[in-house]
Amino acid sequence: MKSNLTYLKKLELFKELDNFKDGQFFAIVDVKAKNHLPQWIQFSPHVFWLKNPEEEKNLETYGQALEFFLRQGISRGSTLYAFGGGATTDFAGYVAATILRGIKWVAVPTTLLAMIDGSIGGKVAVNMPQGKNLVGSFHMPEKVFICGDFLTSLPEKEWMSGKGEVLKYGFLSEEIHKLIVSKTSIEDIAMACANFKNIVVERDFKENGERIYLNLGHTLGHAFEYTLKIPHGHAVAMGLKYMFKIMGLHEAHSQWEVMVKALALPAEKFEISYFSKFDINTFSDYLEQDKKKLDSRLRLVLVKNIGICYVEEVALKDFKAKIHAYGEFKS
Numbered sequence: 001m002k003s004n005l006t007y008l009k010k011l012e013l014f015k016e017l018d019n020f021k022d023g024q025f026f027a028i029v030d031v032k033a034k035n036h037l038p039q040w041i042q043f044s045p046h047v048f049w050l051k052n053p054e055e056e057k058n059l060e061t062y063g064q065a066l067e068f069f070l071r072q073g074i075s076r077g078s079t080l081y082a083f084g085g086g087a088t089t090d091f092a093g094y095v096a097a098t099i100l101r102g103i104k105w106v107a108v109p110t111t112l113l114a115m116i117d118g119s120i121g122g123k124v125a126v127n128m129p130q131g132k133n134l135v136g137s138f139h140m141p142e143k144v145f146i147c148g149d150f151l152t153s154l155p156e157k158e159w160m161s162g163k164g165e166v167l168k169y170g171f172l173s174e175e176i177h178k179l180i181v182s183k184t185s186i187e188d189i190a191m192a193c194a195n196f197k198n199i200v201v202e203r204d205f206k207e208n209g210e211r212i213y214l215n216l217g218h219t220l221g222h223a224f225e226y227t228l229k230i231p232h233g234h235a236v237a238m239g240l241k242y243m244f245k246i247m248g249l250h251e252a253h254s255q256w257e258v259m260v261k262a263l264a265l266p267a268e269k270f271e272i273s274y275f276s277k278f279d280i281n282t283f284s285d286y287l288e289q290d291k292k293k294l295d296s297r298l299r300l301v302l303v304k305n306i307g308i309c310y311v312e313e314v315a316l317k318d319f320k321a322k323i324h325a326y327g328e329f330k331s
């Protein structure tokens, strides 16, 4: 199963959307994307707005959204639109997956991270107090409209987060690696990343095989995200760097440095020493929550060469011991 990805300019997107102007149009929108949208959507009574999507990606707001759309007369034939970053598309996708036993949905990602990752692949979810994305489903969007014009208002830290996830693709695909090191435009790199993920998902929708490679950098990345409270892609970039260092993958680490430079990312912000507080116990305990864990073994995605990854299973307790022994984690 694969999403229908369309790359378009804002005016072309508006033309698409205008087809629904006089009919029923239901949407969940991040308020930070509001000014990018046509006036009729900005004032539509059928829009459920999210002010802080990551904080609202929970069961309480999910219940409010269900009630809102049922009151507005949503039906089995309706389509739900999602405009926002990955937190909004995850949330809206889960609403679409479950309301009236599932309706169609369309994703319009508005952050770089959502364009290359979050909105593609049909994994939809809400967070629980026990952890992120613990309640969810697989529900593929009918379409994903990717419009780089939304990125003009993206703050620096969200650019950095998106580019952090781009780094991951640079290890998974030789073609994307070449685009990065030759400093191709970020729009073209983003398109290549989105297409790459779409193809992997088509071959392995339910993650029984190669989709696990998309988890590269995420085992430590999720732990950094939780411990340091930093954006997802920033944490993934750190997850890649420290996985390579801990596992002694020197060539992969030097490629990480080459790509960080080519993407004009600030290398010092990916060092543990950059952060004033880092609690090694919170960090290593978080690894227990890794969803890719089998019994008490972690499934680490590692890099052999650019474009060639593999999975290595390690006992959680051995990996935790490695982390505790690694110098930079102690400081």
Ligand SMILES: NC(=O)c1ccc[n+]([C@@H]2O[C@H](COP(=O)([O-])OP(=O)(O)OC[C@H]3O[C@@H](n4cnc5c(N)ncnc54)[C@H](O)[C@@H]3O)[C@@H](O)[C@H]2O)c1
Pocket (backbone or CB within 6 Å): 030, 032, 033, 051, 052, 053, 054, 057, 084, 085, 086, 087, 088, 090, 110, 111, 112, 113, 114, 117, 118, 119, 120, 121, 122, 123, 124, 132, 133, 150, 151, 152, 153, 154, 155, 158, 161, 231, 232, 233
């Ligand atoms: N389903 C998946 O496969 C998948 C994959 C990766 C990440 N995710 C999820 O995606 C989320 C992270 O995605 P994200 O980084 O896009 O987070 P996000 O949706 O929280 O957006 C990041 C910030 O950017 C703001 N924003 C959105 N669009 C903007 C715009 N055009 N201009 C200015 N600000 C804008 C948001 O309000 C937010 O403050 C997490 O919840 C993660 O779990 C899901």
